[in-house]
Amino acid sequence: MSDMEDRLLWIHGDYVAPETGRFFETLNPATGEAICRVAEAGQADVDKAVVSAQKGQAVWRAMSGAERGRVLVKTAQLLREHCDALARLESLDGGKPLAETPEADVGSAADCLEYFGGQAASLQGEYQAVPGGFFYTRPEPLGVCVGIGAWNYPIQIAAWKSAPALAAGNAMIFKPAELTPLSALKLAELYKQAGLPDGVFNVVQGMADTGKMLTAHSGVAKVSLTGEVGTGKAVMRAAADSLKSVTLELGGKSPLIVFEDADLDNAVGAAMLGNFYTQGQICTNSTRVFVHQSIRDAFIEKLVARTQKLRLGDPLDPDTDLGPMVSADHMAGVLEYIEIGKKEGGSVLVGGGRAKVPGFENGNFVEPTIFDGLNDKMTIVREEIFGPVLSLLDFSSEEEVLERANNTEFGLAGGVFTRDIQRGHRVADRLDAGIVWINQYNLTPVEMPFGGFKQSGIGKENSRRAFEHYTRMKTVYVAEGDVEAPY
Numbered sequence: 001m002s003d004m005e006d007r008l009l010w011i012h013g014d015y016v017a018p019e020t021g022r023f024f025e026t027l028n029p030a031t032g033e034a035i036c037r038v039a040e041a042g043q044a045d046v047d048k049a050v051v052s053a054q055k056g057q058a059v060w061r062a063m064s065g066a067e068r069g070r071v072l073v074k075t076a077q078l079l080r081e082h083c084d085a086l087a088r089l090e091s092l093d094g095g096k097p098l099a100e101t102p103e104a105d106v107g108s109a110a111d112c113l114e115y116f117g118g119q120a121a122s123l124q125g126e127y128q129a130v131p132g133g134f135f136y137t138r139p140e141p142l143g144v145c146v147g148i149g150a151w152n153y154p155i156q157i158a159a160w161k162s163a164p165a166l167a168a169g170n171a172m173i174f175k176p177a178e179l180t181p182l183s184a185l186k187l188a189e190l191y192k193q194a195g196l197p198d199g200v201f202n203v204v205q206g207m208a209d210t211g212k213m214l215t216a217h218s219g220v221a222k223v224s225l226t227g228e229v230g231t232g233k234a235v236m237r238a239a240a241d242s243l244k245s246v247t248l249e250l251g252g253k254s255p256l257i258v259f260e261d262a263d264l265d266n267a268v269g270a271a272m273l274g275n276f277y278t279q280g281q282i283c284t285n286s287t288r289v290f291v292h293q294s295i296r297d298a299f300i301e302k303l304v305a306r307t308q309k310l311r312l313g314d315p316l317d318p319d320t321d322l323g324p325m326v327s328a329d330h331m332a333g334v335l336e337y338i339e340i341g342k343k344e345g346g347s348v349l350v351g352g353g354r355a356k357v358p359g360f361e362n363g364n365f366v367e368p369t370i371f372d373g374l375n376d377k378m379t380i381v382r383e384e385i386f387g388p389v390l391s392l393l394d395f396s397s398e399e400e401v402l403e404r405a406n407n408t409e410f411g412l413a414g415g416v417f418t419r420d421i422q423r424g425h426r427v428a429d430r431l432d433a434g435i436v437w438i439n440q441y442n443l444t445p446v447e448m449p450f451g452g453f454k455q456s457g458i459g460k461e462n463s464r465r466a467f468e469h470y471t472r473m474k475t476v477y478v479a480e481g482d483v484e485a486p487y
Contacts, residue, residue, distance in 0.1 A: 004036035010188040012052040013198030019044040029095035029324040032362035038181045041204035049202040050219040053144040056199020057171035065121035072117030074194035079110040091315040094180045095323040109159035115446040116163035133480040139471040141169035143221040146214045150226040151177035152281045158184045164466035171200045181205045247459035251384045252412030255405035256286030260294045262417035268302045270441035280388035284413040307350045324364040331364035334387030341380040347373040406432040411453030415441045
């Protein structure tokens with residue numbers, strides 16, 4: 001156990017002990033050792049958080065958009081001031097390399113808060129004259145919203161969910177993933193420091209049961225989840241009982257299509273970013289890499305050479321490229337997929353097993369792995385692995401690769417590499433995915449809507465589109481004449 005003290009719940013602007021008296025350990029994925037104990041919220045704690053959020057939201061919604069925006073922008077500034085400590089906490093709790101976390105996690109969260117801070121004063125309705133009078137519309141906050149986070153981008157997801165919700169005048173109760181529960185509490189502290197009224201951002205940690213209590217609660221107006229498809233379906237079923245609105249950001253098995261005229265070095269770089277960044281634990285990852293037959297050998301040569309240079313190691317070492325999987329269970333699942341890939345006839349070009357990292361013998365490390373010799377029906381080509389496992393496939397025509405790329409239950413993202421501008425736009429049009437990158441991969445600026453099609457989710461995060469999911473539209477008709485009753 002490290003010297004970190006127990007982490008409590010954050011309700012109404014302060015740390016409170018759980019009514020349950022229950023705690024769980026959060027582990028360091030690089031060593032397997034406990035970092036600290038974390039409070040587990042039960043029904044009484046959830047009820048307390050909802051009452052607190054209702055009180056806080058009444059104060060918050062009465063403030064002007066500009067006032068709310070100032071609090072969000074101030075929080076963004078505080079995130080940047082505490083970037084080093086927060087980045088280190090994310091690396092410690094989630095196993096992500098310190099080379100990533102200052103920019104991809106803390107910086108991304110700050111960008112989001114800054115963006116929605118700037119947008120908070122711009123929410124407006126419309127006016128239209130109609131026979132007998134006119135009407136206007138009012139975008140209003142929903143009330144108490146619940147955010148349920150994923151473990152791969154803890155503080156970023158806490159910001160992606162809370163920033164638009166708060167900018168629109170809602171309160172949010174956030175449940176971080178049980179594997180990475182620490183950084184959301186730090187965000188809560190910074191919100192308070194920036195002037196956020198108590199209750200407007202509460203944090204309740206716990207397992208799936210805590211999430212179910214939040215989703216089922218009658219005082220909650222909306223649930224936004226980032227997670228697995230099965231969890232998303234369960235949340236949607238539970239929300240149906242009270243007709244809560246839901247935003248779901250779920251899994252993917254996204255294609256990266258590399259045409260014969262692509263810039264090879266850029267395409268290889270994108271394939272690596274889309275499979276090995278954050279140890280491959282990213283929902284939008286391009287885990288099916290389709291390469292045109294005519295450049296297949298040259299692409300593989302460059303890809304293998306660059307992958308072999310990747311350095312696995314201590315996430316807190318700035319020179320580390322890949323850290324451990326988030327948990328021992330998750331590592332076991334990724335290794336099982338690798339074995340299935342071998343049994344079904346795939347050939348391993350690089351990696352293919354658990355990695356041994358000196359000094360971190362109990363760490364959850366998996367070698368960056370590239371499979372060749374695959375077909376579209378194989379398990380590792382169809383199912384989301386969520387680890388550093390790249391599936392190489394080749395193709396001969398645009399028509400063929402589009403049909404194969406779209407032949408999946410997922411529809412989160414996709415990428416195309418080509419110098420032909422018409423083909424780039426044509427393929428983007430035909431890909432059945434919510435996000436498509438042309439000659440790039442996995443860049444997600446906050447100004448850009450983020451979200452998938454099919455079983456990859458419902459709704460959009462980021463951009464002004466997010467306000468559609470955190471407001472309700474009220475129509476007000478104003479008469480300019482008398483009421484003409486026929487009786």
